Amino acid sequence: MVHIPSPYAFDFWFQESTEPNVELSCLMPNGMFIPLPANRNAILLEIKEELWEEASKYPLHGILQDASSYIFSCVSTMGETEELRDENRRLCDIKPFCSVLKLIERRKRDVDGDERALNFQISSLIGKGLHEFEGLKNPEVNDFRWKMKLLGTEVARIRQNKTWLEKVAYQYPPRIASSDKIPPSCKARMRESSYFVDSTSITTYDYYIDSRFQNTETAFKFNVSCTTTPKELLHLIMNKKSITLNSRGEDPNDFLLKVCGQEEYLIGDYPLVRFLYIQECLSRDITPIVVVVSVNSVSVDQDYVYETLDDIDINRTRHSLLSLTLRKNKGKYQSSWTIDDLFSFKVCAISRLNTDVNRTVEVGIQAGLFHGGKPLCESQKTVEKLVSKEGSVEFEQELQFDIQVANIPRMARLCFAIYEMSKTAKGVKARKLKDSKQDLYMNPVAWVNTTVYDFKNQLKTGDMTLYMWTYAEDSQNEDMLQSLGTVVSNTNVDHATALTVSFKRYSSEYTIMYPTVEKMIEYAKDHFDPSTVTTRSDTEIRNYLDTVMQMAESDPLHDMHEQEMKELWAMRYESQMYAPSLLPKILDSVEWNSHKDVAEAISLLQKWPKLPVEKALELLDYAYADQQVRSFAVKCLQSVSDEALSLYLLQLVQALKHESYLSCDLVEFLLRRALSNRKIGHYLFWHLKSEMTVPCVSVRFGLILEAYCRGSQQHLDILSKQLDYLNKMKETSELIRQRKDRDKAKQWLHERLSEAHFCSDAF
Incomplete structure (x- = not known):
């Protein structure tokens, strides 16, 4: 039993007690008061994890940001307010007055202005304000943003410790063939020769390569072997230059080989013939041309760690798994595989249904469980009810499925469809009602999907409102239940049809979790x-x-x-x-x-x-x-x-x-591969950006884009210029369409493209 002294004595923490637990009074940023049993020896990081789990059961949980955005404060034994930034401190060492802990937002550092500018630039690039993500008040979104920020910082630190040459490889990644075998199309253009080593005949292939120097007329041609590397070729070039031009003292390590006319460098300890540029030239029977450039002329971004996170913040994620394990060991969780009850939930109501108010409309709801597009059991339907003039229907009906909770897989999804009863079929998805004396059809109106388990592996419980999608007229899927559709609710929450359901709680004491x-x-x-x-x-x-x-x-x-x-x-x-x-x-x-x-x-x-x-x-x-x-x-x-x-x-x-x-x-x-290779x-970036106008993926793709932009901030200026140029071309295209005279439109396009600012800003 938790020891709750009443009233708290001033020397409570100094008294000897055999009771290992105390009850903390936690004051939350959303105005909630949460009593929380905690071990005297627990560290603040563990307490925060426990508190966040408990807070999810209280009202206004959605307005809380990620736990890392807050720190504890308390009244210390000295009677002063103390901000507890070191979350590895133990409760018994802190001794908060009256066991009261208050959560406050972390104080922003002096880089607030830079952070605002960065957020604005990222918002402009992805086409979605970052405040929209915060406005979702979704714990999964907050958790994902924090994890991806950590990932970006981790990769940035790795990049920071790379050598200069490795940074060049990141910014200008060389194109190298996956196989070390010379393609037949290249061999056909190379000269074959043989030599003996210990009475063994060795066949090799040679080819010509032209080399030039930056900003000079000097050029040399070399016959190189298929095993020659960029470093070896540089030595050959510099030796020939020193002999031909009588120049001394130039170190080959101060130069790089660059592809002529491209921002591509031949770097790495690979044979030259493995570089795709060389292979492309040889296969087209063209002599490859490389340019010798000084390393000082290669523009390499200065790398830095974009956001200096406290060590405790980074340790948070490492410790969270341990903390989660500790919580499981306390017996607060129960495996879903031990639940033999049939899966069921209650359909409560729908609102804002878009129907004709001038006629009587009867609607019902069909629901099904799917995994990988295949049904797990037979779908279920509610009774049909009349829609009110306000577009709402009260169902309050429980649907039970012929499958035990234990047998529902981790990634199962629950699919809903609202259908209207009508005497005429509307669209290919309409279904004729069986066992009916008159011809009636089920015409689908709206659909939505959700997962059975949440992102923390926990079986969903309690009330939930889902915002539904309308059926696309050109959809090729003839099924009423959109099992392959997104599990994201409609982002247009102010106008979309809202479906309220209540998931059953199968245990009053335990949280049901899917097994590890x-x-x-x-x-x-x-x-x-x-x-x-x-x-x-x-x-x-x-x-x-x-x-x-x-x-x-x-x-x-x-x-x-x-x-x-x-x-x-x-x-x-x-x-x-x-x-x-x-x-x-x-x-x-x-x-x-x-x-x-x-x-x-x-x-x-x-x-x-x-x-x-x-x-x-x-x-x-x-x-x-x-x-x-x-x-x-x-x-x-x-x-x-x-x-x-x-x-x-x-x-x-x-x-x-x-x-x-x-x-x-x-x-x-x-993300790791993208942050390691520009x-x-x-x-x-552009694959994701191209679909940001698709509502069902805009949140997911927008969050991934934000993570990439935060982890590769030197790339943002280049991307911004590309986006600006793309917008200019889009605007130009729209203006051309408005001109009916083809010749005048062509002339106007030439004038537009010749404007100095049109292209210069983009390059």
């Missing part, structure tokens, strides 16, 4: 069923797997029958050894509405060999919704070269749309 990976692996080990493994001979297994592999390669879109899936699932261990590329087919065979199968699949995934990039990309499709599956796919992409990653970048950005939560391995992977960062 470790718990799932342990469960799979303890509940292994030998009957689910094949008894076929090794030869039969190999023959069957060969057949499946041939089928998968010839027709990747082939849907397996249920019996085929069962047979392949029974051979999952053999597939892991002999045919790891069949992993997508194995995952297709998993019964995701059975937590036993899910545990077995996740356990199997931990030992699965890494897949080629193409197969890994397949696992990022919407059909593979599981968090661990998508994390495995990202691990397979970690070793891909920057040049190869550029080829798949657009597809990876599109795969972000299939993620159910803001924070995921794919986002972190893309070329990738450039393309990532």
Whole structure:
């Protein structure tokens, strides 16, 4: 039992007590008073984590910023107000008067003006004010912004410690072939020669390369070997220059090789022939031209850590996982796999429904559980009710699904659709009502999706308002429930149809959480069923797997029958050894509405060999919704070269749309690579920016863009110029369209482009 002395004595903290816990009185920035039991030896960081969990159960939680935006203050034993900036201090050492702690906002540093300017520049670039993110009052958004700020600062510090040459490679990434083999198209343009080493014939290939000097007429031509590196060529050039021009004392290390006419440098300890510029020239039978430039003439941004975070702030994230573990050990959490109740929730009401007020309208709500686009059980419907003149309907009806809470997978989504009862069908999604004496149709009106678990792995409980989307007229999806649609509510909260639901609380004492990976692996080990493994001979297994592999390669879109899936699932261990590329087919065979199968699949995934990039990309499709599956796919992409990653970048950005939560391995992977290679960062920025006008992804993509901009602030000026030029071209295009005379429009365009300020500002 928590010791609550009444009244608090002035020497309370100095009295000996056998009770390890005290009750803190916490004063929140949103005006709430929260009593919080805490261990006397707990550090402030742990207390803040516990307090934030508790605050989520109180009103006005949404207006709180991320926990890192606040620090504790208290009245000290000296009777003075003390700001507790060191969050590693223990409660028993602080001894707050009357056990009262107050949360206050961190004081801004002297860089407020710079921060405002930076925020304005980022807002202009992404086309969305950063205050809009804060206005969402969404804990997941706040948590994601904080994590990404930490990630950007971490990468910036790594960049800060790089050598000058490594910084050049970041800012001007060299284009290098992924393979060290010379392409046949290049070999055909090279001279073949042979020499002997210890009676062994060695074949090599030579080619010519032109070298020039910056701002001079001096030029040399060299016949170089296929093994010659940029550093070796620089030595050859400088030696020839010193002999030809009688110049001495120039160090080759003070120069770099630059591609003629491009901001591209040949740097790194690679053979010259591995650089794509050299390969492109040779394949077109063109002599490559390189320019020798001084290192002092290479413009390299001065790197610095953009935001000096206190060490305690950085330690916060490292400690948060430990703190979370400590909280779990206290017994406040219960695994969802222990809940055998059928999943149910209450549909409360809808409001602001856009219907014709001059006629009687009856609407109902259909709901379904999906995972990877496939239903987990039969969908459910409410009774149909009349819509009031204000566009609202009160349902107060509970919907129960034929699936236990234990069997709902982590990434399951709950899909809603409002439909109108009508005698005529409207659109391809209309459904004729069965078992009806008259012809009635269900015409869909609005839809919305949400996840069953929140971003902290907790089963959602309590009331929730979802803002719905209207159906697109040109949509090719004929299903009423949009299982592949976004899980983000409509951002136009003032005008969108609002659906209020209430999720059931399955335990009055515990928070229901989805099991961790470790718990799932342990469960799979303890509940292994030998009957689910094949008894076929090794030869039969190999023959069957060969057949499946041939089928998968010839027709990747082939849907397996249920019996085929069962047979392949029974051979999952053999597939892991002999045919790891069949992993997508194995995952297709998993019964995701059975937590036993899910545990077995996740356990199997931990030992699965890494897949080629193409197969890994397949696992990022919407059909593979599981968090661990998508994390495995990202691990397979970690070793891909920057040049190869550029080829798949657009597809990876599109795969972000299939993620159910803001924070995921794919986002972190893309941001780390973008912040380590400006070329990738450039393309990532514009891939995301191009879809910022799409409402359902504007928040997700906007947050990723903000994270990139904060982590690569030297890139912002260049991006701003590009955006400015793009806007000018857009404006010019609109003005040209208004001119009917083609010749006059062409003349006006030439005049417009010849204006000095039109192009100079952009370059």
